[in-house]
Amino acid sequence: MSAMRIVSWNIRAGGGRRVPGIADQIARWAPDVVALSEFRATPPSAELARALAGQGLLHQLSTASAKLPRANSLLLASRWPLARVRLRGAPGADSSRWLLARVASPCALTLGAMHVPNRVTGRKFPFLDAVLGLVHTWRRGPALLVGDTNSGLIDLDEEVPAFLVEEDGWIRGLEAAGWADAFRLLRGSERAYTWYSPNGGNGFRIDQAFVNRALRPRLGCARHEWGAAPGRRTRRANRHALSDHAALLIDLDAQDRWSRGAVRPARLAAQR
Numbered sequence: 001m002s003a004m005r006i007v008s009w010n011i012r013a014g015g016g017r018r019v020p021g022i023a024d025q026i027a028r029w030a031p032d033v034v035a036l037s038e039f040r041a042t043p044p045s046a047e048l049a050r051a052l053a054g055q056g057l058l059h060q061l062s063t064a065s066a067k068l069p070r071a072n073s074l075l076l077a078s079r080w081p082l083a084r085v086r087l088r089g090a091p092g093a094d095s096s097r098w099l100l101a102r103v104a105s106p107c108a109l110t111l112g113a114m115h116v117p118n119r120v121t122g123r124k125f126p127f128l129d130a131v132l133g134l135v136h137t138w139r140r141g142p143a144l145l146v147g148d149t150n151s152g153l154i155d156l157d158e159e160v161p162a163f164l165v166e167e168d169g170w171i172r173g174l175e176a177a178g179w180a181d182a183f184r185l186l187r188g189s190e191r192a193y194t195w196y197s198p199n200g201g202n203g204f205r206i207d208q209a210f211v212n213r214a215l216r217p218r219l220g221c222a223r224h225e226w227g228a229a230p231g232r233r234t235r236r237a238n239r240h241a242l243s244d245h246a247a248l249l250i251d252l253d254a255q256d257r258w259s260r261g262a263v264r265p266a267r268l269a270a271q272r
Contacts, residue, residue, distance in 0.1 A: 002220050003254035004105055007031040008113070008146035008209060009227070009247035014040035014070070015048050021242045023051035025227040029249060032079045033057070033103060035113035037148045037245075039075040041066050052077040063096040071096055074113045074147075080105040085140075091130040094123055098131075107254055109215060110140055114147040119164075124150065128170045135177045135212070142215035145179065148207050148245060156189060157205040171208075179210040182222035182250055192224050194246040196237045203236070209250050221251035 007029050015022050026034060034057060039045050041064035049060060057077035061084055064073035073096045076082055081104040091098045097115040102108065114131065117123040128151070135145075151167035152158055171181065183192070183205075193203025211219055226234045227242040234240045 002251035003107055003218075004033070004252040005029070005031045006033045006035065006111065006144065006146065006209075006250040006252070007247055008035045008037075008207065008250070010037035010115070010148045010207065010243060010245035011048070012038055012243040012245065013072075014038060014042045014045045016044050018242050019044045019048045019051070021229050022227065023048055023055075024230060025242055026052065027055050028230075029225070029247070031057075031249075032105070033111060034075070034077050035099075035111065035146050036075040036077075037113070037115040038072045040064055040071065040073060041069040045075070049075060049077065061099060061101055063099050065096065068096075072115060073097070074099045074115060076101055076111065076113055078103055078105075085110060087134060089130060089133050089137075091127045094127055097127070107142075107218070107252070109142040109144060109252075112143065112145040112147075114145060114149065116147070116149045116151060118150050125166060128166070132170060132173050132177070135174055135179050135210075138177075138212060142218070143212045144182075144209055144215060144250065146209040146248065146250070150206050152205050152208075156191070157193075159193065159202040159204070160200065162202075162204060174210050178213045180216060182209040182211045182219055183224070183248070185211070185216070185219065186222050192246075193236070194224050194248070195244060198244075207245055207248050209248055215252070217256035218252045218254070219250070220253045221249070223249050225249060 059078045059082045062075045083102040085100040100112045154163050154168045194207040224246040226246045228234045228240045232240040237244045
């Protein structure tokens with residue numbers, strides 16, 4: 001059994017009428033920490049925060065603002081205390097889409113949640129550059145960055161061509177700096193999609209978790225799951241899905257699993 005489960009999920013437009021189902025699905029996943037994108041300063045999102053507190057995720061931080069109640073923001077909710085971390089060089093122009101916190105769990109780590117703006121805003125590439133700048137100078141121990149990045153690897157994370165060289169290069173830049181895509185680290189070139197275009201129905205994997213070298217030995221599992229109402233199962237976005245995004249579930253072990261004789265994935269072994 002994992003020592004910590006982290007769930008990252010874009011809940012779409014603050015949750016709306018889907019909030020009871022979203023809360024039930026999160027309870028079934030039984031996370032220790034959740035990082036939600038498209039959380040808002042609206043009554044449905046507030047209802048969801050209360051439901052998560054009722055599940056034991058009492059410690060919460062949010063970037064939502066009553067001044068912009070319908071703006072897409074972030075929520076971190078945890079079983080353990082959270083301390084917000086503010087770093088020079090963080091994505092300042094999109095502060096509602098970036099949230100970094102120290103999680104005071106028995107095996108403490110720093111968790112960053114992000115929701116990268118899309119291209120049409122004109123803010124995407126400055127945001128990506130800011131994140132890349134932070135990871136290159138990271139000196140704060142075990143850390144994990146999660147969220148909807150609106151980015152992916154060319155060909156591997158897309159059913160049809162959509163990603164730009166700059167988006168592919170950003171992910172490769174994170175890896176070069178020591179921050180590996182947790183899903184790819186454990187599952188190699190397996191294809192999985194976390195969002196489908198509403199028009200063409202083509203799949204893309206745009207929700208990721210990046211684990212740094214200090215935390216990498218504790219990575220136990222990384223998988224995508226589509227949230228659905230009780231009794232329903234789905235492998236993609238459809239009328240049974242609770243969001244247009246799949247969630248990402250990350251399980252961390254309490255200690256270095258390789259020191260306990262676990263089989264090291266070939267890609268991980270090559271990178272150490």
